[in-house]
Amino acid sequence: MASHNSKKHPRADAQSEEDYNQVKNALKHPSTKRAKQIDSDTPFDQLEELLVKTRKDVKTRNVLHWFRSKDLRQEDNRGLHAASQKAKKSKSNLITMYLFTPKDMEWHGTSPARSDFILRNLRILKEQLEQKNIPLAIITAEERGNKTEKVMQFVKENDVSHIYADMEYEVDELRRDIDLGKKVLDESDVSLDVLHDQTVVIPGTLTTGSGGPHKVFTPYHKAWLAETKQNAELLDLVPPPEANDTDVAKQFEKLFSSSIPELPESKQYASKEEQDRLRELWPAGNDAGMKRLDHFLNDKIEDYKAHRSEPAKDATSRMSAYHNSGIVSMRAVLAKTKQFNGGKHFDEGDVGVAAWVREIVFREFYRQLTIITPHTTMNLPQNLKFDFVQWEDDVDGWKKWCEGRTGVPFVDAGMRQINTEAYMHNRLRMNVASYLRANMLIDYRLGERYFAEHLVDWDLNNNTQGWEPSYTIFNPVTQAQKCDPHGDYIRKWVPELAGLKGKEIFAPHERLSKEDFEKLGYPYPHVDYAQSAQRAKQRYKQDLANADP
Numbered sequence: 001m002a003s004h005n006s007k008k009h010p011r012a013d014a015q016s017e018e019d020y021n022q023v024k025n026a027l028k029h030p031s032t033k034r035a036k037q038i039d040s041d042t043p044f045d046q047l048e049e050l051l052v053k054t055r056k057d058v059k060t061r062n063v064l065h066w067f068r069s070k071d072l073r074q075e076d077n078r079g080l081h082a083a084s085q086k087a088k089k090s091k092s093n094l095i096t097m098y099l100f101t102p103k104d105m106e107w108h109g110t111s112p113a114r115s116d117f118i119l120r121n122l123r124i125l126k127e128q129l130e131q132k133n134i135p136l137a138i139i140t141a142e143e144r145g146n147k148t149e150k151v152m153q154f155v156k157e158n159d160v161s162h163i164y165a166d167m168e169y170e171v172d173e174l175r176r177d178i179d180l181g182k183k184v185l186d187e188s189d190v191s192l193d194v195l196h197d198q199t200v201v202i203p204g205t206l207t208t209g210s211g212g213p214h215k216v217f218t219p220y221h222k223a224w225l226a227e228t229k230q231n232a233e234l235l236d237l238v239p240p241p242e243a244n245d246t247d248v249a250k251q252f253e254k255l256f257s258s259s260i261p262e263l264p265e266s267k268q269y270a271s272k273e274e275q276d277r278l279r280e281l282w283p284a285g286n287d288a289g290m291k292r293l294d295h296f297l298n299d300k301i302e303d304y305k306a307h308r309s310e311p312a313k314d315a316t317s318r319m320s321a322y323h324n325s326g327i328v329s330m331r332a333v334l335a336k337t338k339q340f341n342g343g344k345h346f347d348e349g350d351v352g353v354a355a356w357v358r359e360i361v362f363r364e365f366y367r368q369l370t371i372i373t374p375h376t377t378m379n380l381p382q383n384l385k386f387d388f389v390q391w392e393d394d395v396d397g398w399k400k401w402c403e404g405r406t407g408v409p410f411v412d413a414g415m416r417q418i419n420t421e422a423y424m425h426n427r428l429r430m431n432v433a434s435y436l437r438a439n440m441l442i443d444y445r446l447g448e449r450y451f452a453e454h455l456v457d458w459d460l461n462n463n464t465q466g467w468e469p470s471y472t473i474f475n476p477v478t479q480a481q482k483c484d485p486h487g488d489y490i491r492k493w494v495p496e497l498a499g500l501k502g503k504e505i506f507a508p509h510e511r512l513s514k515e516d517f518e519k520l521g522y523p524y525p526h527v528d529y530a531q532s533a534q535r536a537k538q539r540y541k542q543d544l545a546n547a548d549p
Ligand SMILES: Cc1cc2nc3c(=O)[nH]c(=O)nc-3n(C[C@H](O)[C@H](O)[C@H](O)COP(=O)(O)OP(=O)(O)OC[C@H]3O[C@@H](n4cnc5c(N)ncnc54)[C@H](O)[C@@H]3O)c2cc1C
Pocket: 308, 316, 317, 318, 319, 320, 321, 323, 324, 356, 359, 360, 361, 362, 363, 366, 424, 425, 426, 427, 429, 430, 433, 451, 455, 457, 458, 459, 460, 462, 463, 464, 465, 466, 467
């Protein structure tokens, strides 16, 4: 029977040695030498160069916008708007398409929650567009390698003269667009344009005094604030597409009748209960996303700076899934935030606004890092030396980490949150990542993959940067005492410990008698914190000293 427990999608409660090896197999990557070659002639630069030639002045017939999983909205969508304008100018038709590639979902390990979120958003989008007589055709590409063929076939069948899309910055997606661009060059009557839409400031454009793109966050953040202050039009929105004439319905009957696919077998929810729970937590559609933003601005943002790192307060926006699938546009989000700030620039009004926008700038910065060091989206760390660390094969530790049974309350609470909500608070993401790659010395890429397989907001850029290994090792007990001072977050997610008083909850094995601890039904820590942190530091130091990337 189709199940989320299937071999292709290991679940927290089904982690066996076989699953562990399967995850490991999904983490193949080029050599560090090859990574450097890729960085020296980036797919982003190659695509930008190609687009100069593929943006052709051809006679307009039908105009296509190709939606991707990162721009699933009609509101303030740059590519869609450009396509609509082109169609209107020549009194031709706008048609749209989404290429559904279940094998891409397998390849990236996309979670059931995110896969379902994408399909639910597509359904809403299709209905909205149909009210304007604009078809949204769902085309299935059976193989990862036959996308260009599928798109060109669609282009021919529907007499498309202009293809528009919004750019995705990861290596595979850039290479897909390069491949399409090369085909378009061979066609005398087809044009291709791929626009920047994911960020307010285009990746790669914020440069240092010596001309190269910023690679360090603090100066990038400063430059970003200056750029958006000086060029207020960066937050200007474009309108949704204009309607087609009604006769289009007949002409493109086949496209209108294409239906939203079912979730692939390996991406199905484990149960109806899980499906209902996650759908309620993550309602689809631009309206739902903007409503969530309003709620955050009205009720939470003022306290964001003070409480953002306290998971029990749920003081953050939970907007990431909407940002990453492009359900809301970042321009719309920031324009609204500025309005809330009384029209003042982001760093000049409310301190909560300044702190919140700073996080969004991290998101923009990580896209800049992706285009300049594309190897980071190929299962390799930013600092290539970390590829030389000898990780441990600790299957038992891995299983405990996945299930939230490491014996470290703060870590376990985080893991149980992700397993229940397809989301984890940022402070916990930092702590569970540190625990896996340092205290357990398990290859951080397994954790990275686990996040992909479980998060609704999974994003390759943010996830790889979040998992970037370093010498920093968090102490999850002191972290919990600082960020969850009353233990409420731990109590919520680790009910075995709910009855503990005061500081007992942060390290029950140390703070209770052996007898009382064993009554809890909660495990002893998988490793000793101090010894394991020391071991990791030594391992990193020794292996990085010998690394030759
Ligand atoms: C190990 C690790 C893995 C992560 N994986 C992902 C991931 O797959 N997808 C993802 O979107 N974020 C990821 N993050 C970043 C961050 O944890 C989430 O963006 C954040 O928790 C989302 O919650 P929120 O929307 O309530 O954020 P808020 O605190 O409300 O922040 C506002 C927005 O800013 C952006 N943002 C916030 N923090 C970060 C950050 N550290 N880096 C980049 N952008 C940020 C998000 O778009 C977020 O919605 C990861 C962080 C770590 C440490």
